[in-house]
Amino acid sequence: MEITATLVKELRERTGAGMMECKKALTEAGGNVDAAAEALRKSGLAKADKKADRVAAEGRIVAAQADGRAVLVEVNSETDFVAKDENFLAFTQSVADAALGVQDIDALKSATVDGKTVDEARAALIAKVGENVQVRRMATIASSDNVAAYVHGGRIGVLVELKGGDVELARGLAMHVAAMNPPYNKAADVPAEFLAKEKEIELAKMSEKDRAKPAEILEKIIGGKVAKIVNEVSLYGQAYVLDTNQTVEQVLKAAGADVVRFERLAVGEGIEKVVEDYAAEVMKQAGLA
Template sequence: MQITAQTVKELRERTGAGMMECKKALTENAGDIDTAAEWLRKQGLAKADKKASRVAAEGRIAMAQHAGKAVLVEINSETDFVAKDDNFVAFCSAVAQAALKSDAGDIEALKAVRLGNGESVEEARAAVIAKVGENVQVRRLARSDSAHTVAAYVHGARIGVLVELKGGSEELARGIAMHVAAMNPPYNKASDVPAAFVAKEKEIELAKMAEKDKSKPAAILEKIISGKIAKIVNENTLYGQPYVLNTEQTVEAALKAAG
């Protein structure tokens, strides 16, 4: 039967597949648009399976937030070019919104969640692979569901932060999230810093001072080293770092000021 340009156009608009793929789908299915759309969907799943072993190391982090809930979802592509593709970006945004509305606590649960168009996340992923021609993987999910103040923040497309505060405001939570994105503190506060880390830093400082300050009394050396270690600990803790939105105070001081 004859496949008209209008029919091909209609199938393209419905599925997002290429013109030649749509024409082939219609030819294979006697011009029936519904059957052709289902055929393309199955082809997409087959392509997804074939591309599953290819490394997907680029991509983006998408966020969604409402009231006391916030989520971050990492979705990977093979290239940075596809990470900026409109189809990929829209998929990431839709998955984040679906994750927020669901109770999914891990990636396997998230794959079964339905998007606004009725497709599951896994079905939509296969469709995106068919469109962009690369392996796409939903890699990580982080969420916070609480009665406390939460904030999700994404810097660029590759750094995502979730913050939960007991008290404070959403503005402060977002500010702290921005700070974490910028400074990446490995520890929350001084009491979280491992003793082994402190001991190693002390050993390094002692070695540095062994020759230069060997004439100073032991008590003075100990005081100097204690000051240096305290500075190093502050540099490696969220509470001890100068707050990026107001470097005149530490993050701890900003939190205390906000109650």
């Protein structure tokens, strides 16, 4: 059977594979578009398996929000170049939209996008962009309170649930969390182990003369230093980025609002990146090192 340009175009639009790959698949399938599409899909899965062990620490955080539910999803690629590719961007947004209907990352991978599971669509994308792609994790908040989703530059995403106040304040707080990355919400959330360690550190930093002061005075001095640290690591104690003359706690009090919780994801955090020394590798192969 003659492999026409129309057949190649149809298969390409259906699978997203390259023109030459489509022509080859059609030739091997005797012009059967369905069989060629299946062969390309299997080929894509095989390529995905080969690339699965390669470190993917770049990528994008993407958000979706509807009907009182908001999600963040981290999708990783190997390079920032692919993270900006239009195919990658379209895939990440479709995954985030699908995440609105599931509860966890495993369910998300089995969810359907454009007639395929997310994992099948991921494999097809790998075949297209030539890099490992991973749908790594998601965060979600479902509430009748004010919920804001904010993504900064595709690199950092934040969800905030705010009781009272309004959506505008919730979004401002999400921007604050993106910028300041507080580990804890309120002072009461800071672990006792953390406080004990900071007290130990502050005591070790003091001079012998200061350490010789009466216990109650010493406790007051160290307590003041630790309280300052607690403010630095808790959302409520930090200076609000949109009005640094006030703390977040003061802003919330004025609005009659309370942050119930927040979630923050940053691209690649916790992934050990491989640093390649290409110059050294070339020299090694050339026998110069």
